[in-house]
Amino acid sequence: MSCSFITAVTQDVLMKAEFALLAWFMRRCIRQPGRTVTTGRGRRFPPPKDLPARKLCPSKDMEGQCPQEANGSHPEQSEERLPTSDLAMDAGSCAGPVQTGETVIAEGKAKIIFPSANEVFYNPVQEFNRDLTCAVITEFIRLQLSAKGIQIAVPGEEKVEKVVVDLSEGEEAGSEPAPDEEGAARAVAAVGEVCKEGVRILEALAASGLRSIRFAKEVPGLRAVVANDFSSKAVELMARNVQFNGVGHLVTSSLADARMLMYQQKAEKHPFDIIDLDPYGSPATFLDAAVQAVSEGGLLCVTCTDMAVMAGNSGETCYSKYGAMSIKGKFCHEMALRIILHSLDLRANCYQRYIVPLLAVSADFYIRVFVRVFTGQATVKASASKQALVYNCVGCGTHHFQRLGKMTSHGSNFKYSAASGPPVGPSCEHCHQRHQLGGPMWAEPLHDPAFVQRVLSALGSNPGRFGTQDRIQGVLSMVTEELSDVPLYYTLDCLSSTIHCNTPSLLQFRSALLHAGYRVSLSHACKNAIKTDAPPSVLWDIMRCWERLHPVKRERLSDTSPAFHILSVEPTLQASFTVREDANPKSRKQGLKRFQENPEAYWGPKARAKAGGGISTSLQDKRKLHQNKRKERAEDGGHLKNIPCKRLKEGSGAGAEKCCPSPEPAPEPVKTDSPPQ
Ligand SMILES: C[S@@+](CC[C@H](N)C(=O)[O-])C[C@H]1O[C@@H](n2cnc3c(N)ncnc32)[C@H](O)[C@@H]1O
Numbered sequence: 001m002s003c004s005f006i007t008a009v010t011q012d013v014l015m016k017a018e019f020a021l022l023a024w025f026m027r028r029c030i031r032q033p034g035r036t037v038t039t040g041r042g043r044r045f046p047p048p049k050d051l052p053a054r055k056l057c058p059s060k061d062m063e064g065q066c067p068q069e070a071n072g073s074h075p076e077q078s079e080e081r082l083p084t085s086d087l088a089m090d091a092g093s094c095a096g097p098v099q100t101g102e103t104v105i106a107e108g109k110a111k112i113i114f115p116s117a118n119e120v121f122y123n124p125v126q127e128f129n130r131d132l133t134c135a136v137i138t139e140f141i142r143l144q145l146s147a148k149g150i151q152i153a154v155p156g157e158e159k160v161e162k163v164v165v166d167l168s169e170g171e172e173a174g175s176e177p178a179p180d181e182e183g184a185a186r187a188v189a190a191v192g193e194v195c196k197e198g199v200r201i202l203e204a205l206a207a208s209g210l211r212s213i214r215f216a217k218e219v220p221g222l223r224a225v226v227a228n229d230f231s232s233k234a235v236e237l238m239a240r241n242v243q244f245n246g247v248g249h250l251v252t253s254s255l256a257d258a259r260m261l262m263y264q265q266k267a268e269k270h271p272f273d274i275i276d277l278d279p280y281g282s283p284a285t286f287l288d289a290a291v292q293a294v295s296e297g298g299l300l301c302v303t304c305t306d307m308a309v310m311a312g313n314s315g316e317t318c319y320s321k322y323g324a325m326s327i328k329g330k331f332c333h334e335m336a337l338r339i340i341l342h343s344l345d346l347r348a349n350c351y352q353r354y355i356v357p358l359l360a361v362s363a364d365f366y367i368r369v370f371v372r373v374f375t376g377q378a379t380v381k382a383s384a385s386k387q388a389l390v391y392n393c394v395g396c397g398t399h400h401f402q403r404l405g406k407m408t409s410h411g412s413n414f415k416y417s418a419a420s421g422p423p424v425g426p427s428c429e430h431c432h433q434r435h436q437l438g439g440p441m442w443a444e445p446l447h448d449p450a451f452v453q454r455v456l457s458a459l460g461s462n463p464g465r466f467g468t469q470d471r472i473q474g475v476l477s478m479v480t481e482e483l484s485d486v487p488l489y490y491t492l493d494c495l496s497s498t499i500h501c502n503t504p505s506l507l508q509f510r511s512a513l514l515h516a517g518y519r520v521s522l523s524h525a526c527k528n529a530i531k532t533d534a535p536p537s538v539l540w541d542i543m544r545c546w547e548r549l550h551p552v553k554r555e556r557l558s559d560t561s562p563a564f565h566i567l568s569v570e571p572t573l574q575a576s577f578t579v580r581e582d583a584n585p586k587s588r589k590q591g592l593k594r595f596q597e598n599p600e601a602y603w604g605p606k607a608r609a610k611a612g613g614g615i616s617t618s619l620q621d622k623r624k625l626h627q628n629k630r631k632e633r634a635e636d637g638g639h640l641k642n643i644p645c646k647r648l649k650e651g652s653g654a655g656a657e658k659c660c661p662s663p664e665p666a667p668e669p670v671k672t673d674s675p676p677q
């Protein structure tokens with residue numbers, strides 16, 4: 001199958017595929033009452049590798065199994081009500097027992113009633129996203145409350161070794177605990193209880209309410225959670241779920257357009273400490289309201305699933321949504337992270353605000369970023385110098401950055417000016433091909449390593465807190481190893497395919513860079529990534545040395561090809577490929593779960609629920625639409641132009657892009673099985 005075809009259809013097909021399979025699975029489950037089925041163990045429905053056994057129980061099984069609190073009011077009913085929204089619903093008003101044909105899904109500590117039709121969005125593959133969010137906001141709240149002298153009690157947590165970390169920005173409040181005279185914290189906030197000094201969360205796009213309910217049942221230190229959706233069916237179900245889980249004292253369901261709700265809350269000076277945006281596709285339309293409605297130093301948690309757009313399939317659409325051109329490159333997944341950060345910062349800048357990223361993760365078919373938002377005119381002036389354009393050579397993938405602004409220090413003051421450039425000539429100095437221009441993108445660190453370390457330490461002291469904990473720990477460990485001052489990366493397969501030679505092992509290549517005196521790291525966003533502070537000329541010298549040891553047939557190279565130009569130059573560096581002990585990163589040595597295999601057929605974004613129920617286009621319809629297209633493309637030779645991103649090849653993420661120009665034939669398509677009938 002042609003790679004360009006994959007790129008064109010993968011997103012759409014996978015958007016719909018999840019639903020078809022889930023719907024089939026739910027029907028099957030309902031057809032066999034009395035049988036408890038776990039999504040993780042079915043023979044024909046192989047398990048997500050890091051997902052726990054999730055019980056999908058037919059309603060018959062669940063009747064009478066509502067949590068104790070479900071039918072009664074919680075002793076500590078919250079007085080929190082949205083002052084702005086006439087539409088806010090009383091969570092208790094429409095609660096009822098699970099009805100015939102409905103299914104209860106358990107995830108984390110929540111149990112969610114799910115109707116048999118896909119009237120309300122539920123995507124089980126986003127469990128990692130929800131687990132990670134619970135882990136991150138727990139640490140955020142721990143820091144916020146410890147500054148007020150309040151400790152949080154996380155069930156299952158052993159005594160956490162305190163890690164000193166300063167989350168403050170400029171002169172903002174420090175994050176150190178404020179112990180009393182005995183050195184002990186003054187108060188303890190427990191899970192499931194209203195903490196009057198705790199945080200107020202908005203889940204702006206809440207669907208079934210699962211995420212908000214998980215917050216209420218798994219994260220301590222909450223004052224209130226507002227679970228909002230503009231679908232009345234979603235809100236109706238959400239309210240029942242809130243009641244069903246006995247969290248009506250913490251979670252208020254709200255029926256409103258998320259933007260209006262955020263603007264109103266901002267206007268009424270009632271900002272949220274945490275805002276979670278988890279939309280279908282792009283969050284772009286919600287960003288302006290979100291950067292305003294979040295409190296000072298508050299946390300925005302943002303998902304983007306429009307990876308085709310963000311990873312370069314449609315640069316012009318990316319520009320219209322995020323104010324940045326995306327380009328196809330092996331680094332597209334990290335570039336997507338940097339584009340959303342750029343967009344968030346730019347929108348915040350309009351209101352004299354700016355972002356400070358805590359964590360930015362690329363996973364499966366989506367990206368998820370956690371950023372704090374602060375106000376400060378002086379810091380906003382530095383924003384232009386935090387963004388960069390990227391020049392990417394279409395022949396060899398060499399890339400260079402061009403910052404948009406320059407910030408120079410003069411004693412204790414800073415001077416801001418336009419940056420000078422460009423950093424490249426009219427064509428690539430290595431292969432003589434042209435450059436594509438991408439960005440602007442965020443060019444500063446993606447993560448706050450100290451904060452990520454806190455999340456890791458907390459997880460380490462609380463084994464089994466989350467179903468996807470192994471993967472969270474693996475990904476975050478990689479995140480802490482990433483070179484924070486090196487945007488984007490190269491990949492080994494792209495470097496070697498450019499010069500048509502075989503590929504050195506990761507350890508050999510990393511050793512060569514270390515021997516030459518440079519730093520190198522992997523990236524959580526791509527399996528074969530090489531992040532290094534070595535200039536591109538050094539990378540190509542290393543590849544030239546490798547080619548001398550593993551010669552390619554020069555006579556076969558066209559004299560205009562990138563390989564010909566690169567190999568025509570003598571290396572100035574004598575690379576050593578002797579493997580060094582420090583070439584193997586800790587997360588790799590420890591065998592942590594860093595990249596997950598494609599856990600099931602049709603893994604990917606789920607179909608958008610249609611207003612009034614159902615999904616917009618079935619997978620089968622989509623399939624018919626695209627029938628035989630793969631064959632046609634394979635025959636027209638178009639597949640010779642690009643090789644796909646490994647993530648697609650290995651099936652660990654939908655929406656992976658073809659990234660690197662290559663004369664190599666494209667690999668065979670990823671095979672997907674039909675859902676059992
Ligand atoms: C991807 S789902 C949310 C999933 C949920 N966060 C979770 O973790 O299970 C997106 C939801 O956003 C809702 N939505 C879309 N546009 C909206 C808007 N402008 N205001 C409020 N809700 C909206 C949809 O009805 C849908 O239920």
Ligand SMILES: [Zn+2]
Nearest residue numbers: 393396428431
């Ligand atoms: Zn080049």
